[in-house]
Amino acid sequence: MTAGDFTTLASMYTLFSRVGGIAVLCAAFRQHIRTSVEEIVKDVNNDDDMVQKLLDLKSAADTTITTAFLTNNMNDAETSAGTKTPDSEFVYSLKDAFASGFRARRNKPAEMIAKFLDKAMRKGQGSSTDAEFQALLDSVLALYRYTDDKDVFRTFYHRSLAKRLLLEKSASIDFEASMLKKLKEVLGAEYDPEFGMGEDMFKDLSLSKEAMAEYHAKLPSNSFGQRLSVMVLQRSAWPFTVTKKSVDLPISMQKELVNYANDYKLRHSGHVLSWDHALGTATLKARFDAGYKDLSVSLYQAVVLLLFNDAVEIPFTDIMAQTRMDDDELRRTLQSLACGKKKVLLKIPPGKDVNDGDVFKFNADFKDERLRVHINSIQAKVTPEESKRTNETIEGDRKHYIDAAIVRIMKAKKEMMHEQLMIATIDAVKSHFVPIVDTIKKRVESLVESEYLRRSEKDKEKFFYVA
Structure with a gap:
């Protein structure tokens, strides 16, 4: 399979089938795919390439099944006698291998699939045809089906979609709408109703x-x-x-x-507006020694730059006092303006990090061949810190989701044995994520402490609902 030798694989399938060895070949196929998937998802240093490698592996595996692992389908009324079709056992094994391989590193595959789609939606189809680009999106969604962590994908996808729409970074609104429709219709029973939020956006x-x-x-x-x-x-x-x-x-x-x-x-009487400038944008006309430039910046960047209308040099502490911006946000904003490739500000002393004692100066010598200059900001992409915070939020939400599921189950059943409760809870939340048994045990103990449940004095494995 590594060499893509489909001819030999087809010969193997034919020979193994003559001696009742298809199960052995199928098991080896499953193990190879599972091991390959695990190696890809556990390669921490190459997370950005994870999804593309998974797509390549999936494509090779699909080609193997459709060209080498073919069986005579004599019972299918829709096929003529002797027509060969992909062996369903290998199709099932492929699905199982990917799902098992994804569990080698919980949450991460789902996160990276969402981020891959974000890049694709920003970049657009390029030289590809509509059909080719849609085929790519469909292949990525096929990977989504294998993950147990549907809530992780949904959270990262929603946040990326929101940023694309608000920052007008999406290459095609039509494809955005098509993707939401596909998530709703094509996934059928696996569809997560919370994707409906996209339509409200x-x-x-x-x-x-x-x-x-x-x-x-x-x-x-x-x-x-x-x-x-x-x-x-x-x-x-x-x-x-x-x-x-x-x-x-x-x-x-x-x-x-x-x-x-x-x-x-x-x-709109009765409505209350709460301003959120975190994803705001602005266009500033700046006068440099080389001429005028239109600067496309975030609203935070604009607020900082406008201070230099009244002063050539401003200490970090003064910028903080005048803008009252969050400390981390201000440091990231100044980094993007003075430490990136397009330095419209100069940092004194030079360096990559922003310190309390730094002074910032308007860079009158700034040059760029384009009339309109886009200054990248941290807000436009998901930073490692934001990914970490998002995953922490997801873990917190999962605890509440499990708690709610346990309470609903116990309220309906009144009393249950521990093992039955475990199985019922997993079944109740599996459309969003597959919880770890130890996590459910901890949530049960927490609900006992909170007096939502009561443990039987005669049998420690039995629980009662506390009305």
Whole structure:
């Protein structure tokens, strides 16, 4: 299989079938695929290549089954006598091998599949045809079916989708909608209802564009408010937490937000707007010695850069005081402006890290051949820290999900033996994730301590529901 020698594999299948050895060949096939999958998913140093390697392996395995492991199908009414079709035992073995191999490193395959789709949706089809690009997306979804950690995929996919839509980084809205439809329809019983949040995202963006058009129509053509773009989002439809700490915008920007908020409240009494600037963007016109440039930046980057209208050099502590930005956020923002490839600011002293004693200076010597310069920001991609936080959030959500499932089961049954409760709980949550038995045991103990359940005094393996 490693050499792709399908001719020899076909000969093996024919010879093994003559002596009742298909089960042995199938077991070896399953073991080879499982070992190969495990090696790929456990290769921590090459996580970014994980999905492509899995796709290549899956493609090779599919080709093997459809060209070498063929059996005469005499009972299928839809096939003519003697027609050869892929041996179903090898098809089942392939599915089992991938599912088992994924468990060698829980959560990670599902996370990387979501990230692979994010890159594909940002990049678009390129020179590929619509059919070829759709085939790629379908092949990635085929990998998704093998993971037990559906909730991990959903969480990372939702967050990436939200960023693509809000930052307008998606190559095709049509393909985005098609993917959500496919997740809902093609996966059938395996479909996670929470993917429906994606449809609400599209509705919010559509309504926001209509609202902005109506708002701009009320303003004079030369009004500063004509440059404002606001997206009003339902908190329940978007996978973002409430911002704990905001940032001080320039007075002119803040004034326009207040004007919009007042107009919004007149049209939607009872609604409350909470501003979240974390994914905001802006375009600034900057004057360098080499000429004017349009800088496409995040709103956080814009807030920092605008400070240099009033000063050539500003210490880090002063930037912090004037913007009141979160400490980590400010350091990342300054890194993107002064430590990346496009240094519109200079850091004194030079270095990759931002320290409290650093001073920042406007780089008048900045040059770029393009008129419009995009300054990459940390917000546009999922950082390792964000991945870690997301996984921690998922683990926390899983505990609540297991607790809710146990309580529902016990409320219906009133009393259950420990083993029965374990099996029922796994069955209740398996469409989202497959829990570890030890985790369920810990949640049961926690519910006993919280007095949702009571352990039998006569039989420690029996539990009662506490009404």
